[in-house]
Amino acid sequence: MDQNENPGLGLDTPPQKGEAYRVLARKYRPQDFTGLIGQEALVRTLSNAFAAGRIAHAFMLTGVRGVGKTTTARIIARALNCIGPDGKRTAPTIHPCGVCEPCVAIAESRHIDVMEMDAASRTGIDDIREIIDGVRYAPASARYKVYIIDEVHMLSKQAFNGLLKTLEEPPPHVKFIFATTEIRKVPVTVLSRCQRFDLRRIETPVLVAHLKAIADKETVNLEEGALALIARAAEGSVRDSLSLLDQAIAHQEGAAISAESVRAMLGLADRGRVLDLFEKLIGGRIAEALTDLSDLYDRGADPLAVLQDLLEITHFLTRLKVAPGAEGFFDGGSGEAKRAAEMATKLTVPSLTRAWQMLLKGLFEVRDSVQPLKAAEMALIRLAYAADLPPTDKLVRDLMDGSSAPAATRSAPAGSGGVRAQARGGEGPAMSAQRAPEPTASIQNAPVLRTLEDVAALAVAKGAPVLKVHIENDMHLVSLEQGKLEFRPTARAPRTLAGDLAQKLKEWTGLRWVVTVAREGGAPTIAEAKKNANAAKLESVLQEPLVRAVLDRFPGAEVIAVRDLAHDDIATETQEPSEES
Numbered sequence: 292m293d294q295n296e297n298p299g300l301g302l303d304t305p306p307q308k309g310e311a312y313r314v315l316a317r318k319y320r321p322q323d324f325t326g327l328i329g330q331e332a333l334v335r336t337l338s339n340a341f342a343a344g345r346i347a348h349a350f351m352l353t354g355v356r357g358v359g360k361t362t363t364a365r366i367i368a369r370a371l372n373c374i375g376p377d378g379k380r381t382a383p384t385i386h387p388c389g390v391c392e393p394c395v396a397i398a399e400s401r402h403i404d405v406m407e408m409d410a411a412s413r414t415g416i417d418d419i420r421e422i423i424d425g426v427r428y429a430p431a432s433a434r435y436k437v438y439i440i441d442e443v444h445m446l447s448k449q450a451f452n453g454l455l456k457t458l459e460e461p462p463p464h465v466k467f468i469f470a471t472t473e474i475r476k477v478p479v480t481v482l483s484r485c486q487r488f489d490l491r492r493i494e495t496p497v498l499v500a501h502l503k504a505i506a507d508k509e510t511v512n513l514e515e516g517a518l519a520l521i522a523r524a525a526e527g528s529v530r531d532s533l534s535l536l537d538q539a540i541a542h543q544e545g546a547a548i549s550a551e552s553v554r555a556m557l558g559l560a561d562r563g564r565v566l567d568l569f570e571k572l573i574g575g576r577i578a579e580a581l582t583d584l585s586d587l588y589d590r591g592a593d594p595l596a597v598l599q600d601l602l603e604i605t606h607f608l609t610r611l612k613v614a615p616g617a618e619g620f621f622d623g624g625s626g627e628a629k630r631a632a633e634m635a636t637k638l639t640v641p642s643l644t645r646a647w648q649m650l651l652k653g654l655f656e657v658r659d660s661v662q663p664l665k666a667a668e669m670a671l672i673r674l675a676y677a678a679d680l681p682p683t684d685k686l687v688r689d690l691m692d693g694s695s696a697p698a699a700t701r702s703a704p705a706g707s708g709g710v711r712a713q714a715r716g717g718e719g720p721a722m723s724a725q726r727a728p729e730p731t732a733s734i735q736n737a738p739v740l741r742t743l744e745d746v747a748a749l750a751v752a753k754g755a756p757v758l759k760v761h762i763e764n765d766m767h768l769v770s771l772e773q774g775k776l777e778f779r780p781t782a783r784a785p786r787t788l789a790g791d792l793a794q795k796l797k798e799w800t801g802l803r804w805v806v807t808v809a810r811e812g813g814a815p816t817i818a819e820a821k822k823n824a825n826a827a828k829l830e831s832v833l834q835e836p837l838v839r840a841v842l843d844r845f846p847g848a849e850v851i852a853v854r855d856l857a858h859d860d861i862a863t864e865t866q867e868p869s870e871e872s
């Protein structure tokens with residue numbers, strides 16, 4: 292396709308001025324098996340097969356999207372067809388040279404004997420018949436004719452049947468490489484004729500080390516924590532992690548990419564700070580909790596992400612209660628993990644399940660709200676207020692006993708007396724906790740997406756931070772209506788962006804989405820718009836007489852952030868350039 296890396300090296304010099312920007316995922320695409328990180332089992336098995344001269348006729352590569360199935364398929368095709376730098380190699384090799392004509396042509400997807408086909412777009416028997424007919428003829432120049440069929444599970448039943456005959460008795464000069472994300476949809480009859488490889492998600496530490504090596508080569512400075520955040524968000528996909536790294540580099544401000552800026556890019560909140568927030572909520576300290584929330588928001592955390600983190604903390608604490616030693620949300624042994632464990636001992640399971648329900652309800656409200664921050668505040672206020680109330684089981688018991696429930700009556704109209712008053716008094720937080728939200732019902736109401744910000748928020752809500760980053764940074768929106776979205780991608784956008792987005796939107800909204808790519812036009816990206824707005828705000832603040840006086844008084848000081856305070860005055864932070872905030 293459109294890659295043009297120095298073959299064999301995989302890693303070359305950074306692009307010169309004027310040269311088109313090449314995204315890291317493409318620049319560092321592995322060229323041979325040694326560059327394929329985290330797939331040792333596959334490499335070992337293939338090496339043995341090649342060494343023994345027992346190479347399968349068909350391979351089936353499975354794994355989630357982004358683990359490197361297509362890349363692996365191309366490397367296998369090269370291994371089969373490499374003729375060596377001197378053109379004299381006569382047999383397949385597990386170490387393709389990367390510089391001979393077949394190697395180069397295959398890497399660029401233009402080798403006449405290596406056919407790549409996407410079964411997602413060509414599912415019919417006619418498409419397969421084309422292949423079956425071609426199989427009979429010897430390769431034009433290569434050792435083997437190689438058919439790479441991506442998303443093979445999408446083929447129709449008829450197409451599979453057609454393929455099966457060829458798979459049963461393939462001519463010796465033909466190899467098939469299938470790739471799929473959904474192995475269970477591939478008929479067993481086909482599977483049984485393939486050598487199967489399960490490509491794994493790359494473990495976070497391995498991914499961090501890989502990113503570190505690439506960052507060093509690109510002479511990019513990153514905080515350790517920043518890499519870990521990127522690796523975790525990429526969920527084991529090298530491609531995703533590299534494209535996030537690309538974005539982080541593009542938006543770098545200052546000497547090094549900080550963990551905080553990556554967190555802001557991903558819309559994540561600092562977990563330690565979310566734990567603080569949770570502690571305040573559970574303790575009923577409403578005002579402090581709201582300050583925390585707005586502070587997190589100012590630092591770029593999405594209100595939805597904050598609620599999700601609160602839910603995760605609740606889940607984590609509840610698990611700690613029923614099965615001590617459970618880990619997950621916090622890195623084991625960290626200060627936060629210890630604090631959480633302490634917190635868990637003070638809380639009851641009923642109060643935690645109540646918090647869970649209230650937060651879950653809040654999550655749906657925030658997701659569907661046009662003012663997510665306000666919706667989040669309301670959800671937190673309810674939760675903090677409910678913290679004062681006795682657990683619902685106690686309320687019910689008190690009702691049955693006919694005794695009074697002091698905490699619940701405080702908002703009840705005075706003098707209405709007795710059991711009825713208690714029930715009405717509970718109409719506030721207690722009842723909303725009891726009337727458990729029904730998440731399934733909420734999910735069925737497909738969210739209405741009016742703006743690209745809505746789409747980004749939905750991606751966050753659905754736990755797709757990588758896609759969220761691309762929506763905010765890589766899409767110039769041309770038009771958006773229900774079921775239809777058109778955008779112009781930036782140079783950094785992954786080529787799969789439109790397809791990925793269409794698939795996810797369908798999954799999330801239950802509607803069919805057509806996502807098209809425009810060549811020109813479109814609004815500034817969300818990230819650009821935010822940056823422009825901030826710049827404009829900063830500019831206007833710099834015109835304020837007070838600010839100018841301060842800047843005159845402190846030579847070398849600069850305004851680094853503008854924050855709106857509650858009372859509508861504009862506050863500025865002035866800081867010596869040498870100090871880090």
Ligand SMILES: [Zn+2]
Nearest residue numbers: 373388391394
């Ligand atoms: Zn070669």
